[in-house]
Amino acid sequence: MNGDDPRDDPRRRRVPPQAGxxxxxxxxxxxxxxxxxxxxxxxxxxxxxxxGNPPGGRMPPPGDGxxxxxxxxxxxxxxxxxxxxxxVLHRDGRGEPLAYSxxxxxxxxxxxPPQRPxxxxxxxxHAPTQRPxxxHDAIPPRRTPPPPDAGRxxxxxxxxxxxxPFRWLMLIVVALIVGLIAAVIHLDNSLTRIPALxxxxxxxxxxxxxxxxxxxxxxxxxxxxxxxxxLATGGDTGPERxxxxxxxxxxxxxxxxxxxxxxxxxxxxxxxGKDKLNASFALGGAPLLVQTVExxxxxxxxxxxxxxxxxxxxxxxxxxGIEMCLDEPIVDPLAGLDLPAGCQxxxxxxxxxxxxxxxxxxxDVDRMNHQRLFMSALLKKATSMxxxxxxxxxxxxxxxxxxxxxxxxGDHIWNLAALxxxxxxxxxxxxxxxxxxxxxxVGNVLLWDKSKAPGFFEALxxxxxxxxxxxxx
Numbered sequence: 212m213n214g215d216d217p218r219d220d221p222r223r224r225r226v227p228p229q230a231g232x233x234x235x236x237x238x239x240x241x242x243x244x245x246x247x248x249x250x251x252x253x254x255x256x257x258x259x260x261x262x263g264n265p266p267g268g269r270m271p272p273p274g275d276g277x278x279x280x281x282x283x284x285x286x287x288x289x290x291x292x293x294x295x296x297x298x299v300l301h302r303d304g305r306g307e308p309l310a311y312s313x314x315x316x317x318x319x320x321x322x323x324p325p326q327r328p329x330x331x332x333x334x335x336x337h338a339p340t341q342r343p344x345x346x347h348d349a350i351p352p353r354r355t356p357p358p359p360d361a362g363r364x365x366x367x368x369x370x371x372x373x374x375x376p377f378r379w380l381m382l383i384v385v386a387l388i389v390g391l392i393a394a395v396i397h398l399d400n401s402l403t404r405i406p407a408l409x410x411x412x413x414x415x416x417x418x419x420x421x422x423x424x425x426x427x428x429x430x431x432x433x434x435x436x437x438x439x440x441x442l443a444t445g446g447d448t449g450p451e452r453x454x455x456x457x458x459x460x461x462x463x464x465x466x467x468x469x470x471x472x473x474x475x476x477x478x479x480x481x482x483x484g485k486d487k488l489n490a491s492f493a494l495g496g497a498p499l500l501v502q503t504v505e506x507x508x509x510x511x512x513x514x515x516x517x518x519x520x521x522x523x524x525x526x527x528x529x530x531x532g533i534e535m536c537l538d539e540p541i542v543d544p545l546a547g548l549d550l551p552a553g554c555q556x557x558x559x560x561x562x563x564x565x566x567x568x569x570x571x572x573x574x575d576v577d578r579m580n581h582q583r584l585f586m587s588a589l590l591k592k593a594t595s596m597x598x599x600x601x602x603x604x605x606x607x608x609x610x611x612x613x614x615x616x617x618x619x620x621g622d623h624i625w626n627l628a629a630l631x632x633x634x635x636x637x638x639x640x641x642x643x644x645x646x647x648x649x650x651x652x653v654g655n656v657l658l659w660d661k662s663k664a665p666g667f668f669e670a671l672x673x674x675x676x677x678x679x680x681x682x683x684x
Contacts, residue, residue: 394606399624401613407497407515408619411481414502415511419674420462422510423630424501426492426517427455427566427582453489453500454567455582458508460671461633468677469586469634471579471642477649477656478507486653497617508668514626515619522615523566524559526589529607530598532556533588535565543570575657576645583640594635639676642683643667 456472474489480503483494491503501512518526527533536554543549546564550557557565566585571577598604613624644663649656667681 394609395624398609398613401610402622402624403617404620404622405497405517405617406620407501407517407617408512408621409498409502411502415505415509418511418672420460420671421513422671423459423461423514423516424504424512425455425457425459425586426453426497426500426515427523428453428492428517428519453492456488456500456504457582457586458504458510459630459634460510461630462674462676465676466637466639467633468639468641468671469583470671471583471640472504473575473579473643473645473657475575475655475657476507476643477651477653477658478503481506485651487656490653509672510668514622514630516622516627516630517617518615520563522611524563525611525615526559526608527557527562528559529604529611530589530592531604532558533562533585533592535562535585535588539571541565541568541570543568546570576642579642583642587634587638587640590631590634594631639682641677644681644683 453474456474458470458472460468460470462468472488474487476488477485478488478491480486480491480494481499483491486494488500488503488507492500495502497515497517501515504510505512534554534556537550537552540552541548541550543564546568547560548564548568548570550561550565562585566582567578568581569575569578592598593608598608612627616627618627644660644667646658646660646664649658663681667677670677670681
């Protein structure tokens, strides 16, 4: 061992692996223990063949027992790229070993590339910086005409819009109702109210039907000098008196009765003795006049209306004049009246002179007849369809009446409308039965017929028609 080459030591000699052994190169075809190509391999049922390696890794010696052929089990060959360091490489098809310098280069090992550490960054938790964007109005898209419908399926026709004529009709009706209510309220507020119907001891109780007392006064307080000259009122004549006194009875059924009460009727005035009827108005105004009429007639007055000279003429002009037919011409310079006989239309001043004049053969009797005829014609025209359907005629007439009337505190514009509606048809016009005239300490007075007057007013108190023999035409 001293000085000897360690390579000469058979124990240290490196023996290249032999072909066919573990770790050695594979045997060439036709060699080794592999199956030969020139003879067939034994079948799997051959009893002389044992599979696998012999026990202990050694072949049994020849002559020991039956001949047993071993067929080594197939084993998995290592990959070609892997070469053991102690394995001897041989050239293909030859048994000569390869030198180390002739060994194929080793395949580079494939491994993951080196990873560089990535710094940890916290996510941004705030909104990025926003830059102001200038505002521009949106430009509406340009409308292009639709393409022609050639070759297209026709669109279904649009459903026609449902019209609601009844809705518009209801709106019109509601507007009319609201306007009518507003007009009525305005007219009712235009009335001048006075305490005409007052209570007193031993007043007559309620009687059937509805009784109105209509008074035309000769008051001139609301007239200017020019109006007095136009209407020929004659200037101021002292205390206000009544030129016209009418009692209107509206029964529960049947025609309305209009009775003229002469202003010179000789009656008892409470607290003043006997005097002319119009003197009660001059002494105590409307309340004393109502009380005097109730005591003289036995009828309870339910409503009161009073109109002056100017208001009377204004109502006539608002209606466009009243047509009257005269049997005889009337000429009265004091009333400014010069009317020919026949049918003609009277203006406001002419109508006022017609109901006031005494320049006729029967004086006050003709005057009462003129008043009843004119009142009937006035109410007939005021309640006609031509006036009610024409707002340009109805409204001036209504405002003229409301602005010139004085009514009781409990009366309203609808009460006046009911009065006009009740007198639109046939109306019985008459005068209290007259017994004659007499001269007294208060002047020439008119006397009622004591035999007919009680039955006359008793029929009205019982809501009955006045007997024909008691009527004065």
